[in-house]
Amino acid sequence: NAGVTQTPKFRVLKTGQSMTLLCAQDMNHEYMYWYRQDPGMGLRLIHYSVGEGTTAKGEVPDGYNVSRLKKQNFLLGLESAAPSQTSVYFCASSYTDRGAWGTGELFFGEGSRLTVL
C-alpha cells in the first residue's frame, strides 16, 4: 500500500539549476497539493490541482510550476533554483476538496529535502 510517493527524497542544487519533483498517488484521489515546510513556519501551499489537467496557485507559487497530466501524478518544477527555495517539500492528496462539507483527510508523502547552494 504505497499511498503517496515522492521522488527524489534528497537533492542538492546549485543556484540557477532546474529540477522536477515527482509525486505519485495510488488512491485515485482527485485533489493533489504541493507544500513547503520551513523552520518556524507552518506548511505553506505552493500549487494545487483539483483534477487531471487542472492546476491552481496557492499561497507561495512564485518560482515554481506544476503539471498534472495524469490523475495519479503531480509534478513540481523549479526552473531556476534560488537559495530561498531550500526547504522540505511535501506532496499531499485528498479524495475531496479539503474540508468542503466534510473532513477530507490529507495524505502526505514522506517529503523531499531540497538544498540550493
Place this chain on the structure above:
Amino acid sequence: RKEVEQDPGPFNVPEGATVAFNCTYSNSASQSFFWYRQDCRKEPKLLMSVYSSGNEDGRFTAQLNRASQYISLLIRDSKLSDSATYLCVVDTPGSGGYQKVTFGIGTKLQVIP
C-alpha cells in the same frame, strides 16, 4: 495577527502526565478544524478532527470553542511515543468555492521517562 497561532513549545512532560495544547484562529468563518501529528523528519498524519461537540479518541480529547476561536488538544497519560509535533489545521472558505487550508507552526511535545 497570524491566521493560526500555536505555542511552538517545546513542552517537556514526564510519562503519565496530562498535557494540553491550544491553537487560536483569526477568521470566524473557519469551518473545519483538525490536529495532525508530525514525527521528527517525517510527514504529517491526521490525528483527529475537531467537532463542535468535542470528541475523544482514547487518551486524546479535542475541543472547539467557536466563541473564543480556539481549539485544544488534551493528551492524558502521556507515553514516550507521544513525543512529536502537533499541528493545528484550520479550513476556511476561500475564493472559487474551495477551502483554504492553514497550518499552524506546530507545538513540540517531548515526553520524558
